[in-house]
Amino acid sequence: MKKYGLPILIFAVFEAVAVTLWLTKDNIFYLFNFSYIGFSVALGVFLIFGKHRHARRIVQLLVGLYMLVYLGLICRENMQIEGFWYYLFTGVFEAATIHYAVAKIFGPLLFGRGWCGYACWTAMVLDFLPYKTPEKPRKKIGWIRYVTFAASLIFVAALFLSKVGNIERIMFWSFIIGNVLYYGVGIASAFIFKDNRAFCKYFCPVTVFLKPASYFSLVRIKCDESKCVKCGKCAKVCPMEVDVTDNSRKRKNGTECILCMECVKNCPKDAL
Ligand code: SF4
Numbered sequence: 001m002k003k004y005g006l007p008i009l010i011f012a013v014f015e016a017v018a019v020t021l022w023l024t025k026d027n028i029f030y031l032f033n034f035s036y037i038g039f040s041v042a043l044g045v046f047l048i049f050g051k052h053r054h055a056r057r058i059v060q061l062l063v064g065l066y067m068l069v070y071l072g073l074i075c076r077e078n079m080q081i082e083g084f085w086y087y088l089f090t091g092v093f094e095a096a097t098i099h100y101a102v103a104k105i106f107g108p109l110l111f112g113r114g115w116c117g118y119a120c121w122t123a124m125v126l127d128f129l130p131y132k133t134p135e136k137p138r139k140k141i142g143w144i145r146y147v148t149f150a151a152s153l154i155f156v157a158a159l160f161l162s163k164v165g166n167i168e169r170i171m172f173w174s175f176i177i178g179n180v181l182y183y184g185v186g187i188a189s190a191f192i193f194k195d196n197r198a199f200c201k202y203f204c205p206v207t208v209f210l211k212p213a214s215y216f217s218l219v220r221i222k223c224d225e226s227k228c229v230k231c232g233k234c235a236k237v238c239p240m241e242v243d244v245t246d247n248s249r250k251r252k253n254g255t256e257c258i259l260c261m262e263c264v265k266n267c268p269k270d271a272l
């Protein structure tokens with residue numbers, strides 16, 4: 001029942017958002033957009049319950065390519081953090097502002113960093129690289145994310161303050177250049193740190209929103225201590241170095257969990 005019930009529930013929640021936004025904003029795009037994303041996520045959950053090996057990667061590609069190619073390149077919506085600042089400054093609650101509110105600011109209170117595990121188009125590419133789990137200890141350079149976060153805010157604020165013309169066109173090109181930069185830094189750092197997710201751990205500005213909200217996440221992996229034999233398998237397969245055997249919210253790297261389910265799949269005692 002769970003195999004069908006949860007995907008149907010997820011699809012229904014997305015449909016409710018789709019219909020509400022369609023009717024309140026009188027724009028049929030929202031019906032299409034949230035129905036498509038809801039269908040993709042529901043399909044992914046259905047495949048996960050069916051123990052399909054590539055379930056997460058299928059959702060990543062379905063959602064990530066849609067956002068990058070269709071929304072970003074064809075519809076010319078800047079869905080990166082600069083796009084969020086841009087729409088926020090113009091006072092328009094649509095596109096990137098809705099995306100950030102749902103996926104990255106309020107959504108993580110419910111589903112943690114599910115965005116990072118199943119939908120991000122940057123990680124969609126990084127996860128193809130060879131270092132699925134880190135081969136070197138984590139570096140203490142996470143502060144870089146605050147620099148990139150501030151840089152994105154200063155960039156958009158400067159555009160507004162200097163009153164440049166054709167800002168829409170600049171935002172489109174900043175989306176292209178921003179993505180090239182993200183992919184470049186992401187791929188280079190994966191090889192330097194021998195860790196596919198090095199970009200997520202050290203550089204990504206979006207984590208400034210994601211980490212505090214996901215601390216309170218309703219959905220999180222928990223360990224049944226009566227079943228756990230402390231074999232350490234979960235730690236070995238975790239791409240984000242989360243101590244998932246500790247059930248407290250303060251567990252090591254707890255706000256880094258991307259809900260990829262690798263620990264759950266590999267636990268020999270079904271303790272997770
Ligand atoms: S941390 Fe940033 S780059 Fe990594 S998956 Fe999350 S949003 Fe994408």
Ligand code: SF4
Pocket residue numbers: 223227228229230231232233234235245266267268269270271272
């Ligand atoms: S893999 Fe399972 S049994 Fe082993 S330490 Fe982790 S939770 Fe415990």
Ligand code: SF4
Pocket residue numbers: 221237238239240241242244256257258259260261262263264
């Ligand atoms: S392996 Fe487990 S603890 Fe690590 S990121 Fe994936 S779901 Fe989270």
